[in-house]
Amino acid sequence: MTTSLQELLAGWITGQRWFAGKGRAIDDLSIEHRTDVVSGDPGLVHLILSVRQGERSTRYQVLVGLRSSLPDRLKHALIGPWERDGGEYAAYDAPHDAELTRILLEAMESSRREEELAFHRAPDVDIDTSLRSLVLTAEQSNTSLVYGDRYILKLFRQITAGINPELEVVGALAAAGSTHVARPYGWIDTKLDSQTTTLAIMQEFLANANEGWAMALTSVRDLYASAPEVSAEEAGGDFAAEASRLGIATAEVHRELATAFPTGVIETSEVKRMAERLRRRLDEAVAEVPQLAAHASVAHAAYDRLADLGRKVAVQRIHGDYHLGQVMRTPSDWVVLDFEGEPGQPLSERRGLDSPLRDVAGMLRSFDYAAHHLLAGHPEGATLQERADEWSARNRAAFLSGYSEGGGRITADDAVLLRALELSKAVYEVVYEARNRPSWLPIPFAAFRSQR
Structure with missing residues (x-):
């Protein structure tokens, strides 16, 4: 049969x-x-x-x-x-057959159409169609092909009708001359539910760049390996200067996004509703992870301060899923990747307006994770805890200082919103770790004990 x-x-x-x-x-x-x-x-x-x-x-x-x-x-x-x-x-x-994947390059170079499948070349670029591809194995939700050391083609495996935010944002920022995005070379789309729908995006491959997460972990390991009396500032792999540069780059990207796309404000009544949404998510998280109940009062207090803020909040297009794994350090500057937004969220939400402080909160949480996740199961975890706290505090402060230097605004009222957003991210992390990596739960729990 x-x-x-x-x-x-x-x-x-x-x-x-x-x-x-x-x-x-x-x-x-x-x-x-x-x-x-x-x-x-x-x-x-x-x-x-x-x-x-x-x-x-x-x-x-x-x-x-x-x-x-x-x-x-x-x-x-x-x-x-x-x-x-x-x-x-x-x-x-x-995608594993380089003989066939070369055809994708040829089709983008010629802006070819095959029935409902459309291939596009970005403006003012030429595509080298002679390059062979290799599948990257680290991807979880998509499939990425690297052509030589020139291009990276991301094939979206799970498809949602509509234009992918990555294509929309990178195209707009590149056209505006941003140095913080990888240059787009082409894309593939089709029609689904009467909407133009992005299937793949090809960008410059940053062959001589280092991932922010890997760089941060090298710094943390250097600190852990140094003598106990050596501070994070004195350790050989101090990351604070890079964290500051990353803060500047983040502020510049936010400014570029605010120029390239519409902006808006959230009225005070909507700020109160935002606080209530955060509170509901906290209650749902406590129901799933009862250990969080001991820390819930800290988050409730932060959400109360947000609800009582009494002012409008500026909103714009943002990254939406910002952390050290989404940034690359090239020889000249930091480059931001993956403007797709929070995985699993509806496309309309990922393309919506939000406070840029949500990105800031995500990066702050990423510094905490870089500093502390190596302590899970570490035989000297208890003695290294203070050093991890020092590294995180130093780099968080450097990032925020750089963000302000780059033009990012963090007033006293902004700090109230930032604290609420950071704790909301920690609530999400608690649920994620409880489901997937219970030994990592101390990392997000620590966010509620901090007096930041």
């Missing part, structure tokens, strides 16, 4: 790291869109799948390669046998 393509894909997709419905049965898988990009052997087929699990339906993008004989180098990407045009082919995950 021949297995249908839908059955084949249903058996394969559940094992992919980017599949969001792990642990739940697939009730139905259907093919919404199919585009034959390349016929022949090898062939390339583009699919948009709709996967229903219970009441939830999720769209996924799959590029399927077809070969009559699958070489050993591609066997790890095998999906299964597929009958097509009277012959049997091996179907496989095409």
